[in-house]
Amino acid sequence: MRTQRKSILLAAVVVTCLLTACGSLLESGKPARQVYMLQTPSVAPQPPGGEQAATLIVSVSAVPGMDSDVIQVLGSDAQLSPVANAHWPDNLPEVLSSITRHYLSDTGQFVSVRVGRVARPDQWLLELEVGAFNGTQDASGNFTDVVLEMEGMLHCNGKNRDLSIHQQTGVAGDSLTALVAAHQQALDAALRALPGEIIQACAETAHS
Numbered sequence: 001m002r003t004q005r006k007s008i009l010l011a012a013v014v015v016t017c018l019l020t021a022c023g024s025l026l027e028s029g030k031p032a033r034q035v036y037m038l039q040t041p042s043v044a045p046q047p048p049g050g051e052q053a054a055t056l057i058v059s060v061s062a063v064p065g066m067d068s069d070v071i072q073v074l075g076s077d078a079q080l081s082p083v084a085n086a087h088w089p090d091n092l093p094e095v096l097s098s099i100t101r102h103y104l105s106d107t108g109q110f111v112s113v114r115v116g117r118v119a120r121p122d123q124w125l126l127e128l129e130v131g132a133f134n135g136t137q138d139a140s141g142n143f144t145d146v147v148l149e150m151e152g153m154l155h156c157n158g159k160n161r162d163l164s165i166h167q168q169t170g171v172a173g174d175s176l177t178a179l180v181a182a183h184q185q186a187l188d189a190a191l192r193a194l195p196g197e198i199i200q201a202c203a204e205t206a207h208s
Contacts (some may be wrong), residue, residue, distance in 0.1 A: 031085045036071065036180045038088065040099050041188040043106040053199055054156070055111045056104060057119040060097040062130040067091060071180070073135035073143065080134065086176055092130060096187075100128070103191045109199060124156040124202055128163070133186075135171065135179050143171040146182040148190055156202035163197060165190050 061067070071086040088095050097115050105113040119125035132149040145168050152163035167186040172178050 034084065034086045034176070035089050036086060036176075038095060038099060038180075038184055038187060040102045040106065041191050043103065043108075052108070053110050053124070053202065055119075055123045056113045056198070057116045057123055057125045058097060058101050058104065058113060059115070059117045059125070059127045060093045060100060060130065061128070062091075062093045066130050066133060067093060069095075071135075071176075071183075073137050073179075074132075074147075075137045075141075076139045083135070083179065084176060086180075092133060096128075096130065096133075099187070100191065100194075104195060104198075107195050109195050119155065121158070124154065124198070126152060126154050126163075126198060128152040128165075133183065135182070142174050143179050143182075145170055146179065146186045148183075148186040150190070154198060154201050157205040159205040159208065161201040161205060163201070165194070 065072075065080055069087045069089070069091050070082045071088065072080050073083055074080050101113050101115050104110060117127075128150045129152065130148075130150050132147045134147060135143050136145045136147060138144050148165065148167040148169075150163075150165040152165070154161045154163055167190045169182045169186040169189070171182040
């Protein structure tokens with residue numbers, strides 16, 4: 001009888017633990033993960049009958065420190081730090097690969113656009129490396145700008161051309177929303193200039 005009472009008491013303790021104090025083992029004291037989406041820029045309608053360029057293969061990589069899903073800022077002391085608990089939906093190269101492919105495809109200026117690392121001789125290959133895509137802070141910790149830097153190589157018509165992208169956009173406020181909006185604006189400006197640069201560079205290689 002005494003053994004039975006001990007068993008009942010032990011069971012009650014276990015149930016109480018699961019419902020109350022032990023529940024803390026299943027909870028996190030960290031702030032909720034915040035995920036921010038970057039959108040594909042809108043594309044201006046293209047005039048009908050325009051000649052399409054070749055199929056374009058796009059590859060995006062990133063330097064160490066930029067190859068994660070963390071939204072970051074560079075302080076006045078040159079320290080790169082994560083912002084709150086803010087993240088992109090995937091690692092930055094994957095996010096920018098998808099957006100770049102969709103945007104270039106939406107322009108209608110290429111036969112097709114795919115993500116990859118190898119192109120056939122009749123295709124064009126755009127290789128981009130992200131050197132910076134982060135906010136900046138002043139000595140007081142206020143957001144000031146977002147910087148986007150990408151270095152690339154364009155392979156077309158059996159020749160190579162260097163590409164360099166640099167965009168700097170001011171942050172309109174000191175909120176995380178304003179910081180993400182400035183990231184979007186910098187990305188929009190960079191992508192809208194890209195199709196013309198690609199087509200012009202490959203046209204030059206075709207006649208050189």
